[in-house]
Amino acid sequence: MRNFRFLQPDSVSTVLKAKEEERENGRILAGGTNLLSYIKMGRVKEGLLIDITRLDELKQIEDTENEVSFGASLTITELLNSSVVQNRLSYLHDTLTHFANPLIRNQATLGGNIADGSPIADTIPILLVLDATVTAASSKSERIIPLKEFFVGPGKTVLAADELLVKVSVPVHESSGVKMIKLGLRNGTACSVTSAAVRVEQDNKKLREIRIALGGVAPTPIRAYNCENALLDGLFDIEAAAGAELEALQQDINPISDVRGTAEYRRGVSVNLVKRALRSAAGMEV
Amino acid sequence: MEKQNFNIIGTRADGCDEKDKVLGNVVYAEDYIMPDTLYCKVFRSAKASAMIKKLNIDKAKALDGVSCVLTHEDVPNNESAKNVVGQTTEVGLLEAKQRILATDRVRYYGEPIVVVAAETPELARDALELIEIEYEELPGVFDPEEAMKPDAPKIHGDNNVIANWALRKGDVEKAFAESDVVVEAEYRTPRQEHAHMEPESGLAWVDDMGVINIRYSTQVVEHYRDVAAVLGIPESRVRTIGTIIGGGFGGKEDLTVEVFLALCSWNTKRPVKMAFSREEMGFGRQKRHPYVLRYKTGATKDGKLTAMQAELISDSGAYVMLSPWVLLYSTVHSTGPYFIPNVKVDAYSVLTNNIMTSAFRGFGGMQVAFAYESQMDALAIKLNMDPVELRKKNFFKRGDETANFQSIPSEVMLDEAVEKAVEALGPKSEPSGKNMRVGRGFACSWQSYGRMTYLHDTASSWVGLEMDGSAVVRCGIPDLGGGQRESIRAIAAELLGIPLDEVHVISTDSQVTPLAGTVTATRALFMSGNATKLAAENVREVILEKAADMLETAAEDLDIENKMVYSSRQTDKKVELVKVIRRCAAEGISIQSLDTYKAAFTDEIKTNVIKDPVYNDWTFGTQAVEVEVDTETGKVNVLKHVSVQDVGRAINIKRTEGQMEGGAAQGLGFALMEDYLEVDGVPITWNLTEYLVPTSKDIPDSNSIILESRSGKGPFGAKGIGEPSITAAAPAVANAIRDAVGIKVLHLPATPERVFWELQKKHQS
Numbered sequence A: 001m002r003n004f005r006f007l008q009p010d011s012v013s014t015v016l017k018a019k020e021e022e023r024e025n026g027r028i029l030a031g032g033t034n035l036l037s038y039i040k041m042g043r044v045k046e047g048l049l050i051d052i053t054r055l056d057e058l059k060q061i062e063d064t065e066n067e068v069s070f071g072a073s074l075t076i077t078e079l080l081n082s083s084v085v086q087n088r089l090s091y092l093h094d095t096l097t098h099f100a101n102p103l104i105r106n107q108a109t110l111g112g113n114i115a116d117g118s119p120i121a122d123t124i125p126i127l128l129v130l131d132a133t134v135t136a137a138s139s140k141s142e143r144i145i146p147l148k149e150f151f152v153g154p155g156k157t158v159l160a161a162d163e164l165l166v167k168v169s170v171p172v173h174e175s176s177g178v179k180m181i182k183l184g185l186r187n188g189t190a191c192s193v194t195s196a197a198v199r200v201e202q203d204n205k206k207l208r209e210i211r212i213a214l215g216g217v218a219p220t221p222i223r224a225y226n227c228e229n230a231l232l233d234g235l236f237d238i239e240a241a242a243g244a245e246l247e248a249l250q251q252d253i254n255p256i257s258d259v260r261g262t263a264e265y266r267r268g269v270s271v272n273l274v275k276r277a278l279r280s281a282a283g284m285e286v
Numbered sequence B: 001m002e003k004q005n006f007n008i009i010g011t012r013a014d015g016c017d018e019k020d021k022v023l024g025n026v027v028y029a030e031d032y033i034m035p036d037t038l039y040c041k042v043f044r045s046a047k048a049s050a051m052i053k054k055l056n057i058d059k060a061k062a063l064d065g066v067s068c069v070l071t072h073e074d075v076p077n078n079e080s081a082k083n084v085v086g087q088t089t090e091v092g093l094l095e096a097k098q099r100i101l102a103t104d105r106v107r108y109y110g111e112p113i114v115v116v117a118a119e120t121p122e123l124a125r126d127a128l129e130l131i132e133i134e135y136e137e138l139p140g141v142f143d144p145e146e147a148m149k150p151d152a153p154k155i156h157g158d159n160n161v162i163a164n165w166a167l168r169k170g171d172v173e174k175a176f177a178e179s180d181v182v183v184e185a186e187y188r189t190p191r192q193e194h195a196h197m198e199p200e201s202g203l204a205w206v207d208d209m210g211v212i213n214i215r216y217s218t219q220v221v222e223h224y225r226d227v228a229a230v231l232g233i234p235e236s237r238v239r240t241i242g243t244i245i246g247g248g249f250g251g252k253e254d255l256t257v258e259v260f261l262a263l264c265s266w267n268t269k270r271p272v273k274m275a276f277s278r279e280e281m282g283f284g285r286q287k288r289h290p291y292v293l294r295y296k297t298g299a300t301k302d303g304k305l306t307a308m309q310a311e312l313i314s315d316s317g318a319y320v321m322l323s324p325w326v327l328l329y330s331t332v333h334s335t336g337p338y339f340i341p342n343v344k345v346d347a348y349s350v351l352t353n354n355i356m357t358s359a360f361r362g363f364g365g366m367q368v369a370f371a372y373e374s375q376m377d378a379l380a381i382k383l384n385m386d387p388v389e390l391r392k393k394n395f396f397k398r399g400d401e402t403a404n405f406q407s408i409p410s411e412v413m414l415d416e417a418v419e420k421a422v423e424a425l426g427p428k429s430e431p432s433g434k435n436m437r438v439g440r441g442f443a444c445s446w447q448s449y450g451r452m453t454y455l456h457d458t459a460s461s462w463v464g465l466e467m468d469g470s471a472v473v474r475c476g477i478p479d480l481g482g483g484q485r486e487s488i489r490a491i492a493a494e495l496l497g498i499p500l501d502e503v504h505v506i507s508t509d510s511q512v513t514p515l516a517g518t519v520t521a522t523r524a525l526f527m528s529g530n531a532t533k534l535a536a537e538n539v540r541e542v543i544l545e546k547a548a549d550m551l552e553t554a555a556e557d558l559d560i561e562n563k564m565v566y567s568s569r570q571t572d573k574k575v576e577l578v579k580v581i582r583r584c585a586a587e588g589i590s591i592q593s594l595d596t597y598k599a600a601f602t603d604e605i606k607t608n609v610i611k612d613p614v615y616n617d618w619t620f621g622t623q624a625v626e627v628e629v630d631t632e633t634g635k636v637n638v639l640k641h642v643s644v645q646d647v648g649r650a651i652n653i654k655r656t657e658g659q660m661e662g663g664a665a666q667g668l669g670f671a672l673m674e675d676y677l678e679v680d681g682v683p684i685t686w687n688l689t690e691y692l693v694p695t696s697k698d699i700p701d702s703n704s705i706i707l708e709s710r711s712g713k714g715p716f717g718a719k720g721i722g723e724p725s726i727t728a729a730a731p732a733v734a735n736a737i738r739d740a741v742g743i744k745v746l747h748l749p750a751t752p753e754r755v756f757w758e759l760q761k762k763h764q765s
């Protein structure tokens, strides 16, 4: 038996009030590309569906000097079409072109991708290397959470039962090179087996700052701190970094075997993805 | 005199439904609805091998809005009546027949146990959730080679091997000993899912004369016989009506929704509707047989094949379905399109607790093609010989004898095909990155068209002219999406000299259209095309004779074009078709004809060793690809694809290309990504998120080159193309990967992970 109710609120505050009352039972319905499949599979059988797709408040893009902020209900297509994304965050644009397919991109939201808490959500690794933050709101307060502290486990985030993810803020790193690579088992509409994003700041061919993040190699999307530190500690020049064996990466990742690949494959291939992303971010031959 | 000048045949004429398909206007089986319709759903096994200890349907029955809840006890004849679906000729009996609803034991995950019908689909789903079941698990067997062992758990009876075929020609031992080179390898192929866009679906109702009508998406109109047998009612009281089909590929050849629909509408006397969900298409229906193939092939140093030995083992799943026939097909085709003097093949189909396997485009031809064409490239490498040259030395020629001692009755245009395919790849592409490698490969194939000749296949068609010179064709051949209906329309229009849009084809209604058999086995054009040609020629002859009378000339000199009967010798001698028709009507001469085409008939095969002809004829072709292998991830991208096929005669160019492109795409999926995976019989790729078929981004624009030998047994020399279009794609990809990075591809699909590990192995050695 299914038992759903439906709410189409006219403001964010109505959403937050409903969340306060319903808590876990109040299910945010954004694009529904995940939620509807959970319902179809019988994983979710009841509750109040709160449709947030028509709220303009959650569809704003704020473009400031150091940071761009995106409302949680913006769809992937809307991000792809945004001139801010195209011009100031072209690497994010590049990443999003590999997201699902046009039909899903028209539906899927940025907030839904993050709040879903999937270890293979495709916007996360690049947002992690960009040091993105998310804003969570409840009827009582609002807080800013660094994305790297947002994920707890598969499908689990730090969002409280009465909170809504309202905004994603992305610092603009004018002088960084950024690249994300997604490995799927086919070219169109594929879940990632593993994905890797790298951001590098270089100074005269010397590596000054590096961020590495991966999807699909641990219970949550991760930053590869060991690997980042190993590269920086070595005071590598950029060429050496690109050629390094990246052994430290193996301490950062903890992949499982599943239908899309074995843990061993993920261990092997994620090194290569990081290297390739690094070469690309550093402007070297790919 | 057979008509020679064509206005419609061999053109790119549009059919009546193409545009509507693109626009979404075509009415498919699931779109039909009647007042008071009930919705039907099936409760399926959640165990791969178990006894049913307890089954309680009381709560489901008690739910408001549920009209019927049926178990095996409600099915008059619970075992599917025949081994060969939709076939009027009964052939050899086998155990392991499919049960309509499980009795006390389930043998695969997804086996139907209970069927319910309710006022809404949601209520039907809720009713399924109220069914209580307790299982006692039985040891299962999931690997066919394990299942062949004497102490393996038995699926049915006392032997899991349900079919065994063999070829024996010459002396392979001696020939291998005398060969200059011998290559040997073991190959594995995946369990491919048909993944047609349209799910199995239909609507059934009992009419005011007590006849069960079933309007549904099927490749086999004659399933009404199976439905009648299950219900224990006369065949004349079950009527099947076909619809335009949104893909089948063999998936709608066995029984699908028709028996469930019939049971529920018979019990409730209300219209009942059902459509498989995408997940149910995964775990509730048959797939392509996974094979293990062990091949040994020998040749002389100048590249003449000397001997081939093979062992083929197919996983038939828990019920027999069409496994023995698929295996027979593999066995005969296992040599490839090559003359080999010494052949020894042993083939087995083995029951397991995996999902059932049955018909799928290629019907056992694809698995062996992967092996025999990989062997050919392995030989070429060992002989240091151009793989094109090696093949050219060994291709069958017309009249050559196959390893089942059957002579090739038509042209073999493989020399041209392979040359054109390789040439059409054009200049080699540059790799897209420093760790990318580009390679090329090709493969040749043969596929029979038409059913096995001992099935005594026939097809009937009726053609009649109207008073205004338009025409109606009645022929019971469902249009599977390949334009089967359009082809017979073109044939009738061409022979009667009338425009395409003045011919209407009624294509599938078992009580209205003469039976024309299944849309399977690449037989539709061959059989229904020939039947329609016979009937149309009969009508044409009547018209020409009457016109000859009227024009005072010889009928042989006359032809019809644009509804005008004219003499090819004397331009002034002509008369409007309509006038001839009126004269016929006035004189009581029938301008309608029902005729039946018979394929070649042979005796039933009585021994495991196949020593007699089994097929009508073959289609030969080549596919070539260029691939790029990402050496860092193992991912393979197909950059270019060419298919060259001798189709005998293309009745419609566009639709022939459509088959060639579609077959190639499905073949590339088989090569690179498609595999229905199970862990101990429990599926793990039962939806399209995990079961991957190629998208438009995975398939390059395909170059389809049509050859026309006009030597086939179909109408006007046509051969078949539906199945042959798929066969050579996978070995072409495997050979191209080897060319790119020097690894052997022995296990399909060549997923990134498999290629990655082969690359690591090569790196280390």
Ligand SMILES: Cc1cc2nc3c(=O)[nH]c(=O)nc-3n(C[C@H](O)[C@H](O)[C@H](O)COP(=O)(O)OP(=O)(O)OC[C@H]3O[C@@H](n4cnc5c(N)ncnc54)[C@H](O)[C@@H]3O)c2cc1C
Pocket: A027, A028, A029, A030, A031, A032, A033, A034, A035, A036, A037, A072, A073, A098, A099, A100, A101, A104, A107, A108, A109, A110, A111, A112, A113, A114, A115, A116, A120, A121, A122, A123, A159, A163, A164, A165, A166, A189, A190, A191, A192
């Ligand atoms: C065919 C297909 C292909 C796909 N391909 C990809 C792919 O390539 N890459 C990829 O990353 N994903 C992919 N996905 C998954 C999915 O589309 C994405 O994760 C998408 O971004 C989810 O967004 P949504 O708006 O549809 O979320 P929904 O399904 O509406 O919501 C997902 C979850 O997040 C919660 N939620 C949504 N918004 C908020 C919010 N503002 N605050 C709090 N909670 C919220 C919902 O309650 C729900 O639990 C695919 C899905 C499908 C069906």
